[in-house]
Amino acid sequence: MNSTDFIVIRNDLQQSKVIETQLPDAAALPADALLVKVTRFALTANNITYAVIGEELKYWQLFPAPDGYGNIPVWGFGEVIASKHPNVAVGETLFGYFPMATHLVIEASDVTKRGLRDAAAHRQGVSPVYNAYARVSGDPTYAGRQGDYRALLLPLFMLSFLVDDFLAENDFYGARSVILSSASSKTAFGLAHLLHKRPGIRVIGLTSKGNVDFVKSLGCYDEVITYDRVAAMPSAQPVAYVDMAGNSALRETLHQHFGAQMVYSGRVGLTHRASEPDEPTLPGAKPVWFFAPDQIRKRAKEWGPGGVDQRFGAAWAELAPLLPEWLEVIERRGPSAVREAYLDTLQGRVPPQQGLILSLAE
Known part of the structure; x- marks a missing residue:
């Protein structure tokens, strides 16, 4: 099985290409690893910021690409299509940081009922939030359009x-x-x-x-x-x-x-x-x-376990009902559509009332 990846030249973000990389088959996955199909992701100006400061803040190392190229991190959803972890089932939905790609192998660690972490060595030099995945199967607040709003804005x-x-x-x-x-x-x-x-x-x-x-x-x-x-x-x-x-x-x-x-x-x-x-x-x-x-570190210490999540959750619950009035979700699929959406975002051509939800799969 191959993964389709959308990559850009790090020092010339106008230049991009689509590449195919071979994935391990399910039987060859290492212990505790997951093969995840990236089902959809959001693209905003914030992702362009990740690319602009990718060297300084190590965003480029999260999802390795060929020399001189980078895979821009995005927030979105993935489906587990193969699992070597005893506590993570095939078919589960994960929300978190993904590459602009069709697939990702995750080395699952710190697995709880609510989430897990990617323990891959090349991902350990960044803030822990970028390696965390929420397990959101069956959660209506992450389903459908509500999930799109979360990917775009959370x-x-x-x-x-x-x-x-x-x-x-x-x-x-x-x-x-x-x-x-x-x-x-x-x-x-x-x-x-x-x-x-x-x-x-x-x-x-x-x-x-x-x-x-x-x-x-x-x-x-x-x-x-x-x-x-x-x-x-x-x-x-x-x-x-x-x-x-x-x-x-x-x-x-x-x-x-x-x-x-x-x-x-x-x-x-x-x-x-x-x-x-x-x-x-x-x-x-x-x-x-x-x-x-x-x-976050300061408040986590002052507010105690769950304090940040509780307060942020309450703030999100007040914002979420406003989003259908503020944002029109635009869905695009396939490599050519992703490239067009990327260049529009890079050049500031996306109207502010639009939110782009993309997939590299046709």
Whole structure:
């Protein structure tokens, strides 16, 4: 049996190809290994970020590819089609981090009723969340369209949840206005949804002219401003900036405009892919990367076993009913459709109200 893999050139993300690799047959699988058929996965701008910083954060090592190439990690679903683990049955559905491929071999470890971990040696240099798989067979919240929403938004909303928690824990550094760039992005509007419920916090979304109507329709931004109007914002009060865009020129404009009133400047995303390697020292708070695993570890210790999952689950339960109004799920199948969807995502051509659910199988 062969696996079909969609791979890209690491230092030229425009270039991609589809390759076939031979999989072990079921009898030849090592002890405790699973052969999983990747049934569907989500593709968002966040996956492009994984590729852009793949070297730095070791995303490329998760799913090995030929020299110079990389397989971009995606969130999605797989079906166990062969199992050498006594406690994992053929036919089970797993949710987690997969390659853009039709199959994956998982070295199952730490198997519980709720999940398992891939113990493959090449996957151990990253945050544990990337090696964890939820066992979701028969769970209606992971089935059908609800499952699609989870693949599209669950990892992003966890980031939104942690940024919201971090800012609130620090009393927003004295700011009562929070500015989000790339306001139409899924991580941004998830964060805006959470911030909007915080008393006394004003949520300002920055977006392109073409996305203004969509961002306003979400109902979780108090004000929506186009990028060409950011220097017209009142600058007398302290603001916190959460940068989803990764746009150096925009960041400099905002810092110069607000000066010392820029009390927090957190870098979260790279949707614009317009960051300069050497940025000047800016007035106001020093821009810093928000590192989600640090906040998870801190809260896991403070909130105790299950504390993060419980609070995040409650937040997701409030968001989920809104998603059918906010997102149209677009399904595409086959290598050529995946390539087209990838290039559209890379070039920012996917409308913000669309969520792509893909499969390499025809």
